[in-house]
Amino acid sequence: xxxxxxxxxxxxxxxxxxxHNQAFGTVFTDHMFIxxxxxxxxxxDPRIVPYQPIQLDPAAKVFHYGQTVFEGLKAYLTEDRxxxxxxxxxxxxxxxxxxxxxxxxxxxxxxxxxxxxQIVLVDRDWIPSEPGTSLYIRPFVIATEPxxxxxxxxxxxxxxxxxxxxxxxxxxxxPVGIYVEPKxxxxxxxxxxxxxxxxNYAAGLKAQDxxxxxxxxxxxxxxxxxxxxxxxxxxxxVFFKLGDTVVTPALNGSILDGVTRSSVIQLLQHWGIPVExxxxxxxxxxxxxxxxxxxxxFGTGTAAVISPIGSLEWQDEKLVIGQGVTGELSxxxxxxxxxxxxxxxxxxxxxxxxxxxxxxxxxx
Amino acid sequence: xxxxxxxxxxxxxxxxxxxHNQAFGTVFTDHMFIxxxxxxxxxxDPRIVPYQPIQLDPAAKVFHYGQTVFEGLKAYLTEDRxxxxxxxxxxxxxxxxxxxxxxxxxxxxxxxxxxxxQIVLVDRDWIPSEPGTSLYIRPFVIATEPxxxxxxxxxxxxxxxxxxxxxxxxxxxxPVGIYVEPKxxxxxxxxxxxxxxxxNYAAGLKAQDxxxxxxxxxxxxxxxxxxxxxxxxxxxxVFFKLGDTVVTPALNGSILDGVTRSSVIQLLQHWGIPVExxxxxxxxxxxxxxxxxxxxxFGTGTAAVISPIGSLEWQDEKLVIGQGVTGELSxxxxxxxxxxxxxxxxxxxxxxxxxxxxxxxxxx
Ligand SMILES: Cc1ncc(COP(=O)(O)O)c(C=O)c1O
Ligand SMILES: Cc1ncc(COP(=O)(O)O)c(C=O)c1O
Numbered sequence: 001x002x003x004x005x006x007x008x009x010x011x012x013x014x015x016x017x018x019x020h021n022q023a024f025g026t027v028f029t030d031h032m033f034i035x036x037x038x039x040x041x042x043x044x045d046p047r048i049v050p051y052q053p054i055q056l057d058p059a060a061k062v063f064h065y066g067q068t069v070f071e072g073l074k075a076y077l078t079e080d081r082x083x084x085x086x087x088x089x090x091x092x093x094x095x096x097x098x099x100x101x102x103x104x105x106x107x108x109x110x111x112x113x114x115x116x117x118q119i120v121l122v123d124r125d126w127i128p129s130e131p132g133t134s135l136y137i138r139p140f141v142i143a144t145e146p147x148x149x150x151x152x153x154x155x156x157x158x159x160x161x162x163x164x165x166x167x168x169x170x171x172x173x174x175p176v177g178i179y180v181e182p183k184x185x186x187x188x189x190x191x192x193x194x195x196x197x198x199x200n201y202a203a204g205l206k207a208q209d210x211x212x213x214x215x216x217x218x219x220x221x222x223x224x225x226x227x228x229x230x231x232x233x234x235x236x237x238v239f240f241k242l243g244d245t246v247v248t249p250a251l252n253g254s255i256l257d258g259v260t261r262s263s264v265i266q267l268l269q270h271w272g273i274p275v276e277x278x279x280x281x282x283x284x285x286x287x288x289x290x291x292x293x294x295x296x297x298f299g300t301g302t303a304a305v306i307s308p309i310g311s312l313e314w315q316d317e318k319l320v321i322g323q324g325v326t327g328e329l330s331x332x333x334x335x336x337x338x339x340x341x342x343x344x345x346x347x348x349x350x351x352x353x354x355x356x357x358x359x360x361x362x363x364x
Numbered sequence: 365x366x367x368x369x370x371x372x373x374x375x376x377x378x379x380x381x382x383x384h385n386q387a388f389g390t391v392f393t394d395h396m397f398i399x400x401x402x403x404x405x406x407x408x409d410p411r412i413v414p415y416q417p418i419q420l421d422p423a424a425k426v427f428h429y430g431q432t433v434f435e436g437l438k439a440y441l442t443e444d445r446x447x448x449x450x451x452x453x454x455x456x457x458x459x460x461x462x463x464x465x466x467x468x469x470x471x472x473x474x475x476x477x478x479x480x481x482q483i484v485l486v487d488r489d490w491i492p493s494e495p496g497t498s499l500y501i502r503p504f505v506i507a508t509e510p511x512x513x514x515x516x517x518x519x520x521x522x523x524x525x526x527x528x529x530x531x532x533x534x535x536x537x538x539p540v541g542i543y544v545e546p547k548x549x550x551x552x553x554x555x556x557x558x559x560x561x562x563x564n565y566a567a568g569l570k571a572q573d574x575x576x577x578x579x580x581x582x583x584x585x586x587x588x589x590x591x592x593x594x595x596x597x598x599x600x601x602v603f604f605k606l607g608d609t610v611v612t613p614a615l616n617g618s619i620l621d622g623v624t625r626s627s628v629i630q631l632l633q634h635w636g637i638p639v640e641x642x643x644x645x646x647x648x649x650x651x652x653x654x655x656x657x658x659x660x661x662f663g664t665g666t667a668a669v670i671s672p673i674g675s676l677e678w679q680d681e682k683l684v685i686g687q688g689v690t691g692e693l694s695x696x697x698x699x700x701x702x703x704x705x706x707x708x709x710x711x712x713x714x715x716x717x718x719x720x721x722x723x724x725x726x727x728x
Binding site for chain 2: 024053054055101149199202204227234235
C-alpha cells in the first residue's frame with residue numbers, strides 16, 4: 001500500500017539555529033504533519049503543512065479530559081549525510097497501545113511510518129550533524145471534539161512536529177543525583193502508567209519540582225501499592241548492575257515499555273551479560289549498596305539514551321554509586337547504542353532504518 | 365479590591381436553543397472569559413470576549429503533558445428571574461488546590477469570583493428557566509508554553525466557558541445500574557486523584573467504555589492499593605445508607621472533595637441524620653446487602669446533584685438496592701439541594717449567592 005501525502009511548503013522558512021545549545025524541545029522546524037479523525041470518515045486527510053498554530057474550540061476534550069497520547073523518537077544525520085531513524089516501528093506500535101488504553105481509534109501503522117519518513121525528509125535540512133545532536137520527532141494525538149461530556153471524543157487530530165535538539169551531554173556524560181520519592185506516586189497498576197499519555201507527566205511535575213528544589217536532578221518512582229518496588233527514574237526506565245548481573249523492573253503494567261530499555265536488554269544479552277526483568281525493591285538496592293554489590297545504576301530513554309546515576313537519596317540516607325563517576329557498563333552501552341543510531345557502528349539488530357533521499361527530491 | 369473586566373460583545377449572537385434536550389456540554393453561549401499568565405507579568409489581562417476558537421502552538425504543554433485543571437459549577441434562574449450561583453467559593457478554593465497539585469500558579473480568588481459573576485451576567489439571557497435546567501460554568505486552566513521539556517509551563521490561560529444544560533432527569537429521577545470495576549484504577553493515594561485535572565478523566569474512559577458495553581451506566585471505583593475500598597462512582601462521590609446511618613468514603617487523598625458531597629453531609633447533619641466519613645470496603649456493602657441493612661445508595665455531583673444507584677454488579681453478583689427504585693433519602697436530599705439552588709427553599713447554610721442584575725446593565 002502506498003500513501004500520497006500532499007505537501008504544502010512554507011513560503012517563509014525560519015532561520016536554522018547556528019548553535020545547538022538550546023533547551024530541549026524549544027526549536028521547531030518549518031513543517032508539520034496532520035491527520036484528522038471523525039466518526040464518519042475515520043482517519044483522513046493526511047498532509048504536511050507549514051508549522052503553525054492549531055485552532056481549537058475551548059471545549060475541545062483534550063483541554064478538559066486529557067484524552068491524548070504521544071511518542072518520542074529521533075532521526076540522525078550520519079557523517080556521510082545519510083538520514084537514519086532508530087526503531088520507529090517500536091514507537092508506532094506503542095502509539096497504538098497507548099491509543100487503545102485511552103479509547104482513541106487505532107492509527108494505520110504503515111501510514112504513520114510513511115508520515116514520519118516524509119516529514120523528516122521535508123525538513124531534512126534541519127537535522128543537525130554535530131556529535132550528540134539529533135532531530136527529535138514528536139507524534140501525538142489530541143481529542144478535539146468540543147463537548148464537555150466525559151466520554152471518548154468523536155474527533156481527533158494526529159500530528160507530528162520536529163524539534164532540533166542539542167547534545168544532551170554537551171559537557172560529557174555525567175552522573176546525576178536522584179531523590180527516591182517517598183510521598184508522590186506517578187502511576188499504579190490498573191491505571192495508565194504503561195501508556196504514553198499526558199496525565200502521567202502532569203502527575204509527576206510536583207515531585208520533580210520538590211526534588212529540584214532539594215538539589216536533585218530527577219526522582220526515582222516507587223510503586224503505588226507497596227511503596228517499595230522501583231518503577232522508573234524521571235521519564236526514563238532504570239537499570240542496576242548488581243555484581244555481574246544487570247536488573248531492571250519488569251513490565252508490570254504501571255511503567256512504560258521503553259524502546260531504549262528494550263534495546264539495552266537486547267544488547268546486554270548479545271554481549272552475554274546476564275540481565276533480569278523482575279521486581280526490585282528499594283531495600284534490595286540499599287542492601288546491595290551496603291554489601292558492595294551495587295556497581296552501577298543508569299536511566300534509559302530516547303532523550304538522554306543513558307543517564308548514569310551517581311547517587312540515590314532515600315530517607316535521609318545518601319547512597320553514592322560507583323564513586324559518583326560514570327560506570328564502565330553505562331559508557332559501553334551508551335557508546336554502542338549511540339554508535340548504532342548514528343551509523344558509526346554496525347547494527348546487528350536491524351534497529352536503524354535509512355530514509356531514501358531519492359524520494360525526498362519530489363517535494364523540494 | 366475591585367476588578368474592571370473589559371467586555372467585547374459579540375457582533376453575531378448565536379440563536380439560543382428552543383428546547384433543552386441537548387446532550388450535556390454541547391451548547392455554548394456567546395462569550396467567554398480569558399486571563400493570561402506569563403512568568404514576567406503573572407496573571408494578567410482579564411477580559412470577556414466573544415466565544416471563539418483558541419490558537420495554540422502544537423508544542424503547547426497541555427497537549428503533551430496534561431498540565432491543566434478545571435472546575436464545574438452552575439448558575440440558575442429563579443421563577444422571579446433572579447440569578448443564583450451555588451457555592452462558587454468552594455469551587456474557587458478547589459481550583460487553587462488543584463493548581464498547587466499541578467504546579468500551576470495560584471489564581472486570585474477574588475478575581476475569579478468576579479469573573480464568574482461577570483461572564484454569567486454578560487450571557488444571562490442564555491440561562492434557561494425550565495425546571496431542572498441550568499447554566500453550567502466551566503472554568504479551566506491550560507498550560508500553553510510551546511516547549512517539550514517535562515517541567516511546569518511558564519505560560520497559561522485561564523478561561524471560563526458556559527454551557528446551557530437541559531434537565532438531567534427529563535424523565536424523572538431514576539436509579540442506574542453500576543459496575544464495580546475490578547481491573548482498572550482511576551487514581552491512587554500519592555497521585556492526583558484529589559485534584560480536578562484532566563488525567564483522572566482520561567484514566568477512566570476505558571473502564572467506562574467497557575461498563576457501557578456491558579449495559580451499566582457508570583463504574584464504581586475501588587482504591588488502587590487494596591482494591592477493596594470504595595472511592596467514587598463515575599465522576600461522582602458516593603453515599604450509602606446502612607440502617608439509619610449514612611456513610612461516604614473519607615477524603616483520603618485519592619478522591620475529589622466534591623461540593624455536592626460536602627453539601628449533602630451538612631444537610632444530613634442539619635437534619636440530625638448520623639453521617640460518617642470513613643473507609644468503606646465493597647465487602648461491607650455486600651454484607652450489608654445480604655443482611656438487609658443496605659437501604660439506599662446514591663452518587664453526588666454538580667451535573668446530576670443526586671444519582672440514585674439501583675444496582676451494583678460485583679464479581680458476577682448483582683445487588684439490587686431498594687428494589688431498584690429511588691429511595692426516600694435520595695429524593696429528600698435531591699429536593700432539598702435543588703430547592704435551595706433554585707431559590708425555592710430557604711437556604712439556612714448561606715450556600716447561594718445572588719448576582720446583582722444592576723451591575724450587568726453596564727455591559728448591555
Ligand atoms: C515515563 C517514561 N518512561 C520511560 C521512557 C523511556 O522510553 P524510550 O526509551 O522509549 O524513550 C519514557 C520516554 O522517553 C517515558 O516517558
Ligand atoms: C471525579 C469527581 N468526583 C466527584 C465529583 C463531584 O464533585 P462536585 O460535587 O463538586 O461536582 C466530580 C465533579 O463533578 C468529579 O469530577
